[in-house]
Amino acid sequence: MSAKSDPGRSLALLWGSHTRPGRSGLTIRAIVDAAIELADAEGLDAATMRRVADKIGVGTMSLYTHVPGKTELNDLMVDTVIGELYTGVDDPAGHGGWREGLRYVAERNWDLSLRHPWLLDATGGRPTLGPHAVLKYEAELRVLDGIGLTDLQMDSVLTLVLTHVEGVARSHAGLARAQRDSGLTETEWWRATAPVLERVMTGHDFPVAGRVGEASSQVYQASADPAHAFAFGLDVILDGVQRLIDAPR
Amino acid sequence: MSAKSDPGRSLALLWGSHTRPGRSGLTIRAIVDAAIELADAEGLDAATMRRVADKIGVGTMSLYTHVPGKTELNDLMVDTVIGELYTGVDDPAGHGGWREGLRYVAERNWDLSLRHPWLLDATGGRPTLGPHAVLKYEAELRVLDGIGLTDLQMDSVLTLVLTHVEGVARSHAGLARAQRDSGLTETEWWRATAPVLERVMTGHDFPVAGRVGEASSQVYQASADPAHAFAFGLDVILDGVQRLIDAPR
DNA sequence: ATCCGTTGGCGTACACCGTACGGTACAGGC
DNA sequence: GCCTGTACCGTACGGTGTACGCCAACGGAT
Numbered sequence A, B: 001m002s003a004k005s006d007p008g009r010s011l012a013l014l015w016g017s018h019t020r021p022g023r024s025g026l027t028i029r030a031i032v033d034a035a036i037e038l039a040d041a042e043g044l045d046a047a048t049m050r051r052v053a054d055k056i057g058v059g060t061m062s063l064y065t066h067v068p069g070k071t072e073l074n075d076l077m078v079d080t081v082i083g084e085l086y087t088g089v090d091d092p093a094g095h096g097g098w099r100e101g102l103r104y105v106a107e108r109n110w111d112l113s114l115r116h117p118w119l120l121d122a123t124g125g126r127p128t129l130g131p132h133a134v135l136k137y138e139a140e141l142r143v144l145d146g147i148g149l150t151d152l153q154m155d156s157v158l159t160l161v162l163t164h165v166e167g168v169a170r171s172h173a174g175l176a177r178a179q180r181d182s183g184l185t186e187t188e189w190w191r192a193t194a195p196v197l198e199r200v201m202t203g204h205d206f207p208v209a210g211r212v213g214e215a216s217s218q219v220y221q222a223s224a225d226p227a228h229a230f231a232f233g234l235d236v237i238l239d240g241v242q243r244l245i246d247a248p249r
Numbered sequence C: 001a002t003c004c005g006t007t008g009g010c011g012t013a014c015a016c017c018g019t020a021c022g023g024t025a026c027a028g029g030c
Numbered sequence D: 001g002c003c004t005g006t007a008c009c010g011t012a013c014g015g016t017g018t019a020c021g022c023c024a025a026c027g028g029a030t
Helices: A007-015 A028-042 A049-056 A060-066 A070-082 A098-115 A131-142 A151-182 A186-200 A207-220 A226-246 B007-015 B028-042 B049-056 B060-066 B070-082 B098-115 B131-142 B151-182 B186-200 B207-220 B226-246
Strands: none
Touching: A007 A070, A007 B186, A028 A049, A028 A060, A028 A070, A049 A060, A049 A070, A070 A098, A070 A131, A098 A151, A098 A226, A131 A151, A131 B207, A151 A186, A151 A226, A151 B151, A151 B207, A151 B226, A186 A207, A186 B007, A207 B131, A207 B151, A226 B151, A226 B226, B007 B070, B028 B049, B028 B060, B028 B070, B049 B060, B049 B070, B070 B098, B070 B131, B098 B151, B098 B226, B131 B151, B151 B186, B151 B226, B186 B207
């Protein structure tokens, strides 16, 4: 039983106050904020222990006095930005019926992923279960409370919507990163790739893919449009949920 | 204009035959296969250039004679395992109506992600557009051809289903990795975490989250069940697509 | 006022990573 | 038999997370 994956230690850290300063004024909050700023500006990979420490002006290893390791720092970063979601009285359940509420939940999560694209890289695996994550879960579930769904269905519907948002947000973040790394906009890349692809595909036959691919790429000037995928998928999912409410299985 | 992100070079590599051996019999195919074996066994992080070379029995830098860099090797790995999907006459469009076909597509992609969890880490960003990826796109689109959807809707519906599968598969892979790294099964982890979470949450009030969270965690003996999320979400999405077909917008 | 145990801060070191660079030795054309 | 192109590879560089051990400053007891 190693101390490596002790859930209690990580949870206590997450639910702590993070305000007690050390000798040089070093605080958990300051460490987390610096790491978030770095990740916002240059991606999660840029939030290395060395660069976080440099940004604050302390030695690298001083961070380990306040944070057990990189993993726990990531957890703290995640729960901190989740705190941006529903602050105070901004209750998703007060936005009309379940459909408007669910749409609001999806849009707020989408916005959050646009502000902090690294969130998608930092999550995955066991959930974080920090205070803001639990608050988020509560606020989002309230949207679906009392409309005729079982508790399990409420959880499943919420998970479905959040999975959809996470998927399209990941797609968006991936394209944005590719654009930054390559220096080519999506349109430029597609203009450069399409002719090469067409030439290399000569001899093979893809009737449907050719027709559909050309149609959608002409509309988006690219190979995919995450914003459209977000809206289209959300509409379809909400229609499916409507059916679930109308005709419970 | 650097050669770093030249789409033509990467495409030519993907559509090549990969069979011409060098002096010591070193082949692109052998390199890719070794990398896939490593990634299957220990995750994408284990497929380092050094370990791939060691596995084949050549020097690390010899790989760079056949592959421009790690990025291109990843692309080759991805397109290679995508080739496992619809081999030969196994056509998703021959599985009944669009609903059964779409379900078949979802299940085959789900299976593939279970066999090669690293796929989810290797994709993202611009699509790979190798021969097997294009073949997959064609085969999957045929399921939706001629049922009253526009070309754009066909592409959007397919994207929606694949995004859903990718999302729940990523969730599954994350939990599996957490289980391997921590040595705790999902049930064990939840049994260890739940009481701590309950104690740390005393003083706060989460009525709906408490009720729903307890209900679902009692069913799954965990905090989430990707297999259930896969099935539930797919049903809801298919219902929503049904509505789209019935009442085009 | 002095001493001492505790603790915050940090410098160094280790084992990894991708890959740029330059050297070596072999295969095939003449 | 010689020459040349290239397959192969050893070394090195700058990066990563963090284990370990040292130092200095603080708080409390005497």
